[in-house]
């Protein structure tokens with residue numbers, strides 16, 4: 065079954081350290097979830113993910129529905145068994161992906177018809193279908209089918225969309241058959257605080273196992289993202305997990321942990337790894353830099369990942385320039401390890417009552433690029 069316990073609360077910020085229990089294992093929060101959109105975190109094996117300290121990974125209903133499809137997933141006993149990932153999985157509901165990836169045909173009260181971005185075939189998603197697919201995937205935490213409101217959007221559009229997302233969330237909850245899966249509601253509301261309040265109240269009155277803060281990191285100012293995130297988090301139940309979707313940079317994660325967020329996901333560490341941008345505790349840099357050709361330094365002196373224990377910046381630059389496949393894996397191992405160390409060190413700082421000073425020191429160090 066699903067449970068969430070807060071183990072420590074910070075006294076100076078809204079940060080908390082907790083533990084989520086799921087059928088596939090426990091998750092220590094704050095946590096970062098590597099994105100494994102179509103059933104793998106790109107370039108990384110489950111062993112790489114375990115060695116990096118990953119506790120839960122994310123999959124996407126939209127992509128998995130298109131390929132390999134629910135029949136294959138059911139045949140293999142769900143996504144985790146299929147991909148030999150033996151820890152918890154969270155799936156997004158398809159709302160965000162349909163609106164952002166597919167060629168949209170029609171959005172109605174019932175759902176969304178669209179053309180597959182793979183082969184152009186006509187498909188349909190609605191709350192009931194999204195829940196059905198997530199049940200076939202067998203993820204431990206599933207998301208309500210929502211509309212991630214684009215930015216900018218008029219107040220009128222936001223209000224109508226918020227109300228429909230709440231109706232969709234209720235339909236999804238009513239369609240859910242498997243008790244062992246936890247269902248999160250996704251708060252929308254654009255950048256309007258009264259709409260965020262409306263959405264939070266609608267969803268908390270329906271009642272969910274946890275709440276996502278949606279509709280952010282979609283092009284709005286960073287300061288607006290922090291303001292809306294903090295305000296929305298303050299509206300959500302203290303005793304349920306809060307998941308800020310699609311966020312973000314190391315600075316965003318450190319800041320939003322202080323605003324009371326427990327869960328994060330972002331493609332940044334894996335996507336940037338594949339294009340040669342590496343994250344370190346004193347800022348990020350490109351492995352392609354010519355001045356790194358003779359560098360026998362590690363990526364980050366403070367990192368204990370497999371890549372930093374075994375390879376120099378010079379070698380990693382060579383691999384990348386040569387287009388070697390190994391570059392993708394080694395860079396991804398490091399960036400994922402770095403992101404996981406941020407949330408782990410944040411959790412430890414909260415437990416020791418030192419989160420504020422830890423956060424401020426990290427934010428300062430991240431500013432001066434090396």
Ligand SMILES: CNc1nc2cc3c(=O)[nH]c(N)nc3c(CCN)c2[nH]1
Nearest residue numbers: 157159160212278279280281309310
């Ligand atoms: C990169 N920025 C970003 N913002 C999101 C908002 C939603 C959002 O509002 N709803 C859903 N369902 N997903 C979102 C996602 C995907 C998270 N993997 C977002 N990603």
Ligand SMILES: [Zn+2]
Nearest residue numbers: 367369372398
């Ligand atoms: Zn490393």
